[in-house]
Each structure stands twice: as structure tokens, then as C-alpha cells.
Amino acid sequence: MRDPVQQSLAALAQLVDVRVPEGTALGNWRWTVRQRLAAVREGLANETAIANDGWLVARESTVLRERTALMTRLGALGPAVLQDADINRVRGELKRIIADVDRHQQRLRDIAYDDVEIELGGSE
Incomplete structure (x- = not known):
């Protein structure tokens, strides 16, 4: 089962990939x-x-700083989604943030994997 961030990200990506409607449906x-x-x-x-x-811990603190930057970008993108007249620019920004959050999630999974490997005495 995927975590909530991955589920939300997949739902967002699916919505961004569809053809953008016009008129009231755009709202x-x-x-x-x-x-x-x-x-x-x-x-x-x-x-x-x-x-x-x-x-x-050092790697993770870097990833958590990245998370803070992503959250700032997401916060700034929220009003733009509702107000920006250039919908293609908004979609481009959405696709970039989706890719960046996905990479962030992969870094977290890598840290969790490395943590387990250390506990189990990985192949070194």
C-alpha cells in the first residue's frame, strides 16, 4: 500500500495530465x-x-530541509492555480513540483532502506 503522499501525488498527476477543460469546468x-x-x-x-x-541523520536533515522548500513552493503554487490566467504555465509548474516531490519521496525511502541495512549488518 502506498503512503498518503504518494496517493495524493498520483491523484494530482492524473489530474494535471488530463486535457484542461474550458469555461466553468476550468474553475x-x-x-x-x-x-x-x-x-x-x-x-x-x-x-x-x-x-x-x-x-x-545528516542525510535526513538535508532531505527534511528539501521538504521545507517543497512545502513553501506548494504553498505559493496554491493561489496561482486558482488565479493565474496562463494555465499552461501553471500545468508546467505542477508537473515540476510533482517530479520534485516524487524525488523527495524516493530519497526518504533510500534513507529508510539504508537505516535497515545498517541495523541488519549489510554487505560491507
Whole structure:
């Protein structure tokens, strides 16, 4: 089962990849995208530190700083989704933030894997 951030991110990506509607439907699309952005941001806010080893803690603190920057970008993108007249620019920004959050999530999974490998005495 995927974590809530991955589920929210997948739902957002699916919405961004569809053809953008026009007229009243565009307003509905914008609002739905805004709600999904908020769900991704909330999921990021709920991340906690998991590393126990010194060098992993350092890596994790870098990833958590990255998370803070992503949350700032998500917060700034929310109003743009609702108000920006250039919908193609908004979609481009959305695709970039989706890719960046996905990479962030992969870094967290890598840290968790390395932490378990250290505990089990990995192949070194």
C-alpha cells in the first residue's frame, strides 16, 4: 500500500495530465487541483525523522530541509492555480513540483532502506 503522499501525488498527476477543460469546468479543475495540492502539502508536513545513525541523520536533515522548500513552493503554487490566467504555465509548474516531490519521496525511502541495512549488518 502506498503512503498518503504518494496517493495524493498520483491523484494530482492524473489530474494535471488530463486535457484542461474550458469555461466553468476550468474553475472546477482549478479547485480540485488546489485541494490535491493541499493534500500533498499536508502529507509532507506529517513526515518525521526516522534515521538513527550519524551519517543517515545528516542525510535526513538535508532531505527534511528539501521538504521545507517543497512545502513553501506548494504553498505559493496554491493561489496561482486558482488565479493565474496562463494555465499552461501553471500545468508546467505542477508537473515540476510533482517530479520534485516524487524525488523527495524516493530519497526518504533510500534513507529508510539504508537505516535497515545498517541495523541488519549489510554487505560491507
